[in-house]
Amino acid sequence: MAELKLLGSWPSPFSYRVIWALKLKGIPYEYIDEDLSNKSPLLLQHNPVYKKIPVLLHAGKPICESLIILEYIEELWPQNPLLPFDPLQRAIARFWVKFADDKIPAMWIVYRSSGKEQEKAMKDTVEMLRVIEEHALGSKKFFGGEEIGIVDIAFGQIAEWLGVIEEIVGVKLLEDHTFPRLHAWILNFKEVPVIRDNLPDHHEMFVVFKSLRREILLSSSQDQ
Template identity: 65%
Template sequence: MADVKLHGAWASPFSCRVVWALKLKGVPYENIEEDLPNNKSKLLLQYNPVHKKIPVLVHGSKPICESMIIIEYIDETWLQNPLLPSDPYQRALARFWVKFAEDKSSVVWTLLRSSGEEREKAKNESLEVLKTIEEHGLGDKKFFGGEEIGIVDIAFGWMSLWLGVIEEIVGAKLLEAHLFPRLYAWTKSFKEVPVIKQNLPDGHELLLLCKGVREKVIRIFFFIMNRLIAF
């Protein structure tokens, strides 16, 4: 039995972050797929009683929650193939961009559950986020940390697949090569790294899942609105 267990979900970019980190480090682990919509396991609720969310990494008997916190734990516990820079200043910069990714990524996901003026606003804000990363985050480097994947690449890794799925569902192109050449090239390089390529969800299955979730959210929204109108 593996000493490391990961409670996650195959379609979650946050779970995939942890998988990528474990694979890059060469850490063996047991994957526990959670049925989030219908039947969260008792262990998940025990290990993350505050948010009741995935991913949760369990090392021995110690649960660690929140994807980027988990990744820092992994990096500090298994020292091979470091994900954070050794230089204090570069490490601080990396943490700055990780926080940026955590704070701003939700803007893009808003596109999935918005329409009309709200969607147009979310689209413009998303383009501003991409512009900031293009001009100030990536520079002329292959990856955010240089020639090897690091913690910032993992934080933004969802853009390599999930962003394209969002674009297709809402019919709005965001990451265009002529607007964001550096970031566009980065997504291609990121996906071609064997560890990443072998541990990405199937794009078609992911698209179908996200479409289903969006349609369900829309149905619930209109159901609530109709009930309010009835009153």
């Protein structure tokens, strides 16, 4: 197998999308943790457009953007498939991956904003959760059935990072009684060994993200 390296950042949910996919498929790789406050020449060389993680280096060739990397991994290593075989089901899975990409940013706006902007982001986040609860999960254990797939990975940050955001901001958006299917999915998702063994430490994330939020809000107030 050609050399495989992953440039990521330990608290980034987008890095974990790739980590989970590689682990689920049993693909060995070297992980390189990036300091995003002092980006390495390697990262800047291989993602000169966005200068962001994650970047997967396969035989020295870069693949950027987490969801594009997942598709690349799926096409190159078909074992333990992340997408269904049926073309219609594949299309449905890609629909929900696109939904995740479009809607999940709302929960990060909750994290980095305040006032009316934050209030709107909270409403948008709850609406996202409602749509997932009512239209995406159904009665299935995971989004695609009995096994984790690409949609679970795309929504994975709801399972851990949303809780950190709620703690920092002091709100509760994902109420167990309001979203029982999502609550059950989170428990099932985090019980899978590959996921359970490859999650960032909750307390460490809380400390880092709380400090970063303080800096973001301070910078925002100074710009006004």
